[in-house]
Structures are given as structure tokens and as C-alpha cells.
Amino acid sequence: MSQSQKHHFLPVFYLKGFANENEQFKIFNVKTKRFKQKGIFFSPSSHFYILKDNTITTDFGEDDFNSNTFENRFGLSETYMPHINNFVSQIYWRSPFNKNIFQDYIKRYKLKELDLKIIDENGKHDEELSEKFKNEPEFYKAYKLYNSLLDSIRGFNCRTQYHIFARPRELPSICSDSPIIFSKNNDIKVYEDDYIFPISKSRIFIKRNLIQKFNHQLHHLIDLILLKQSINYLATSDESYVDFLMGLDKENNYSLDEYKEILFNNLV
Numbered sequence: 273m274s275q276s277q278k279h280h281f282l283p284v285f286y287l288k289g290f291a292n293e294n295e296q297f298k299i300f301n302v303k304t305k306r307f308k309q310k311g312i313f314f315s316p317s318s319h320f321y322i323l324k325d326n327t328i329t330t331d332f333g334e335d336d337f338n339s340n341t342f343e344n345r346f347g348l349s350e351t352y353m354p355h356i357n358n359f360v361s362q363i364y365w366r367s368p369f370n371k372n373i374f375q376d377y378i379k380r381y382k383l384k385e386l387d388l389k390i391i392d393e394n395g396k397h398d399e400e401l402s403e404k405f406k407n408e409p410e411f412y413k414a415y416k417l418y419n420s421l422l423d424s425i426r427g428f429n430c431r432t433q434y435h436i437f438a439r440p441r442e443l444p445s446i447c448s449d450s451p452i453i454f455s456k457n458n459d460i461k462v463y464e465d466d467y468i469f470p471i472s473k474s475r476i477f478i479k480r481n482l483i484q485k486f487n488h489q490l491h492h493l494i495d496l497i498l499l500k501q502s503i504n505y506l507a508t509s510d511e512s513y514v515d516f517l518m519g520l521d522k523e524n525n526y527s528l529d530e531y532k533e534i535l536f537n538n539l540v
Contacts, residue, residue, distance in 0.1 A: 280321040281366045282449065287316035289472030290447040292509045297445065300506040300514050302499070311511055319505060320449055322368050354424070354434070356477050360469050361423040361462040364452055365416050369503050373460075374419075375412060382406075386415065387422055427463025435478040436471065437486050444510035445473030448498040455480070455536045457529065466536065468494060473509070484540050493535050496520055500528045 280287070291297050296313035300306075308314070365374060383389055383402040390402045405411060447470065455466040466480040476494065478486070496517045499506055508514055526534070 278317070278321040280317075281368055282320040282363065282447070282451070284316050286363075287320060287447065287507065289474075290445040290470075290507055290509070291316055292445075297447070297507040297509055298511060300508060300511075302502045302504065302506055305518070307511055307514075308505075314507075316507075319507065356469070356471070357427065357434070357463070357479065358420065358424050360452055360467065360477075360479075361420040362417070363469075364460070364462050365420050367450070369450060374416065378406065378412060378415065386419075388418075423463040426461075430464045432464070432466065432479055433481050435480070435482060435486070437476055437478065437488070439470075439474055439476060439491055440488065441474070443473075443491055443495070444508055444513040446470070446495045446498055446513065447507040448502040449505050450501045450503050451498065453494065453497050453501070453532065453535070455532070457532075466539075468535075470494075470498070478539065480536075480539055482539060487538060490535060490538060492517070492520065493531065497528065497531050497535060500531065 287297075288295055292313070294313070296315055298311050299308040299314055299319055301308055364370060378386065382399070383406045384397065384399075386406070388402075388406075390398045390405055392398045392401075451470055452462075453468040454460055467478075469477045469479075471477050476491075495513075499514065499517050500521065506514070524531075
């Protein structure tokens with residue numbers, strides 16, 4: 273079985289949740305503020321990937337560890353909400369836009385502080401070999417997956433509420449290449465921080481303790497934040513909706529941080 277070349281930092285099965293009835297969407301370039309190829313429709317597999325980004329080369333050959341498929345969906349369901357938290361962790365750490373953050377994180381700690389260690393034939397910790405192993409170029413790719421698994425353990429005692437809310441059916445779909453809206457900007461800890469994550473065009477996931485009913489008028493603000501924090505591309509089913517969001521931004525003229533502060537201040 274041949275190795276995949278396109279490694280999606282937003283999995284194809286996830287992207288399909290934002291596509292139209294033909295399983296397609298349009299791609300908005302946030303840098304040029306134009307739709308790609310005059311607004312034609314693209315398939316989910318055509319974007320949001322890096323070539324061979326997860327491929328690890330060892331003495332045994334190459335492996336990309338891409339065993340997740342559209343069928344297993346990482347356990348995304350309302351019944352198993354904690355699985356979504358783990359999925360969000362994978363999305364965050366596999367994002368190419370967080371590569372420098374993750375590399376700095378690895379450099380900052382010794383291997384045993386990253387919950388790994390190498391022992392010698394006598395069962396003793398080999399610190400020199402451990403540091404050499406940690407500094408191997410392939411270690412970064414392997415630890416991205418392992419670190420997401422550890423997030424589930426780190427967050428075991430976190431008691432923040434999980435919520436899933438429906439999006440109004442009349443709202444067009446929108447999917448950012450940076451899809452997680454965190455309440456904080458620095459030192460992100462997925463397993464304990466509050467955040468908002470669009471699950472699909474019809475549902476959003478919110479990790480936050482709420483004592484009041486969710487205000488569905490916040491959907492436009494959420495979508496505007498997704499647009500403003502996009503790095504390269506935004507997928508949508510409706511060009512006019514992006515125009516509407518940009519008009520809304522021009523009218524209010526707030527920074528991304530100010531929009532986020534307004535959003536989370538209204539999530540109580």
C-alpha cells in the first residue's frame with residue numbers, strides 16, 4: 273500500500289462537514305482577499321494539506337501514521353464529547369502554523385519532561401542518548417501525535433463543561449485554516465483552556481462553563497473571528513457571506529483580540 277503524499281492538517285472527513293450537497297466548497301484567499309480561480313468549487317481533498325508533512329523516515333522506510341479515516345471520525349459525536357477535545361488537540365498540534373510554537377516547546381524540556389525517556393540495558397535512564405533522540409529531525413513529527421494523546425491524560429481532572437450548539441440553517445458554511453478560537457492568546461493548553469471549535473456547517477463545539485443560555489446572535493461574530501484569524505485560506509459555500517463579514521469588520525473596526533474578548537465576555 274503506497275504512502276499518502278498529501279497530509280491534511282485539517283482532515284478530509286472534517287472538511288466534508290463544511291461542503292455543499294456536491295461535497296465541494298469555494299476557497300477564499302485571505303491575503304489577496306479574492307476567491308481562488310474566480311470562485312469555482314473545489315473538493316475538500318484539494319486544500320488544507322502539506323506535502324509529506326507527517327512522513328517519518330527510519331531505517332525501516334517511511335510511515336505517515338495516517339490511519340484515521342472518514343469512517344471512524346475520531347469518535348466525533350455528541351455522546352463522546354471528550355473525544356472532540358482530543359480531536360481539537362490533534363488539529364492544533366498538527367497545524368503547520370504552530371510548528372515554531374511546538375518546536376520551542378520541545379527544546380524547552382528534557383525528553384523525560386516530555387513524558388518519554390530512553391533506558392540502557394541495566395534499566396537506567398540514558399540522558400545523553402535521550403537528548404540525542406529528542407534532537408533528531410524526525411522526532412518532531414512523531415511527537416505531534418504522541419503529544420495529542422498526552423493531552424487527554426493532562427486534562428483528566430479538567431471539569432470545564434462541553435457544549436454542542438446548532439448553527440442556524442440559513443448561515444452559509446465557513447471553515448478556517450486556523451479553526452480553533454481560544455479564549456487566550458499565549459501559552460495555549462488545549463486540555464484546560466476555553467475555546468470554540470466549528471464541528472461542521474451545522475454545529476459548533478464550545479468548551480466553557482456556561483450559566484446562561486447561548487446567544488445564537490454570536491454566530492456572526494464567531495464566523496468573523498474565523499475569517500480574521502485565517503492564515504491563508506477560508507472555505508465557504510457562499511461568496512456573499514464573506515463580503516458580509518468583511519463589511520461587518522469594516523463597520524466595527526476592531527482587532528482580532530478585541531473581537532475575541534467581546535465573544536468570550538458574552539459566553540457566560
